Amino acid sequence: MESKKRISYVVLLLLTILIIAFITWAYSPLRPAEEVKEYLQSSNYVEVIREKNIYFIPRNFKKNYFENVGIIFYPGGHVDYTAYAPLAYRLAEKGITTVILNVPLSFAIFDVDSARTIINDTRFSDKEWFLAGHSLGGVAASEFLVKHPELVGIKVKGIIFLASYPARDISYLPIKSLCIYGSEDGILSPKTIKEKKALFPSSTEYVEILGGNHSQFGSYGLQKGDKEAKISAHEQISIVVKAIKEFLEKYTSQR
Template sequence: MSKKIKMVSIIAAILAIVAISSIIYINDYYRPMPYATEILANNNNLSSDNVSITETDNYIYFEYKEKVNITNTTNTSNKQINTKKGLIFYPGGKVAYESYVPFAKKLSERGYDVAIVKMPLNLAIIDTNKANIIIEKHNDVEWIIGGHSLGGTAASIFVHNNPEKAKGIVFLASYPNENLSSINIKGLSIVGTRDGVLDKKSFDESISKFPKNTTFEIINGGNHGYFGYYGFQEGDNNATISREKQEEETVNIIDKFLESI
């Protein structure tokens, strides 16, 4: 066999290995639990709910039908101004976006629009600016951005680069990659006491990077994976509360936070 043929064979073998590795990597992510996908499958049967769900190539949108979040009356006009608030949500790393459907729907039922962003390869860090698609499409909403785990870190990059586009930021088992302390927005951090995935050392070292006006909340018994509806996450601890209980506490805390903005 000539050197040229040998080289071609080596290159072909390397490309095959890369292709196989890529396929394995792309398919190696946390799938949504049936409960989450059933909500989407039954979307057309939700006529009794006050939330409509629409899905595009880039996001799932939960719209609260009664546009009455906050009513402000100006001194210069008798016209009422209805201001909607919403949360743009970046999924955790290698977690299917559908896993957050139950959480998003329950939060939307409290009176907010919620958008779960679909990320390439299920990694929000690849496209941190994707929130712009929602903001431009739904410019009548005052947006707060947030995310779970790596998604929260990606959200911090978006806020750092676009401080005028977000009224607040929410971290679920996450912390900022960029320094947000000089940006005049409110922040919210929620962490479970049984979280085995969150890097506690990095979290503590990032405290100074959170917005100065940040509320830190702890869910007793909560873990990392129970912020969504997907399988047990490698490295996590078993929670001592149910997934439903952690979801309920998370929604209550975020609801209170959004009301304060």
């Protein structure tokens, strides 16, 4: 009996240590680069609103072709969500309203339904949304589509994967899709993207960024396991913004 008590105590102690270790790790996500601060300030052409989530809203445009289109962005796993502010800000500079989701413990997969809050927000009742996500965030975005097929093609018009792929087969969904990845990605290789093509919507367009890596889709430094990029972070984000803009232009021209 004494031996069983001792074993139970040891097991409980180990579980407690593991839980504490996980919580400590989860509350210490990859931090944003110093430059991110300047992208969290409003300007003449972009209004930045910080609530639970962060909203990047275009303003003072004489003619905005993306007035009725927006992006809901799921951040990568264990990355501070503000690290994607430079990307979101630069999309807004092109006229594209972009919302970065603040997800539990910096893991979007813990709350795939978080996009629902934005979709139901009456401030954006005129918007048609494209979900987007980096790495694990792309997985979460695709899971939202699986959970809410009734919104596909109605309020959610497309999905954008950044160094990511769907965990489940969504090839049957009638939705626009874009996948952007880097040739130097050490975490999710181009080979893996190609191997997973059968899971993507059949409409998916693919853009490979020559010299781009995994980490530079955000602004948080070099992630462990990633390769060094052969282009600058600014250049990589410029290519991403251009690819997304061209992708959305095709959609708006077909409406």
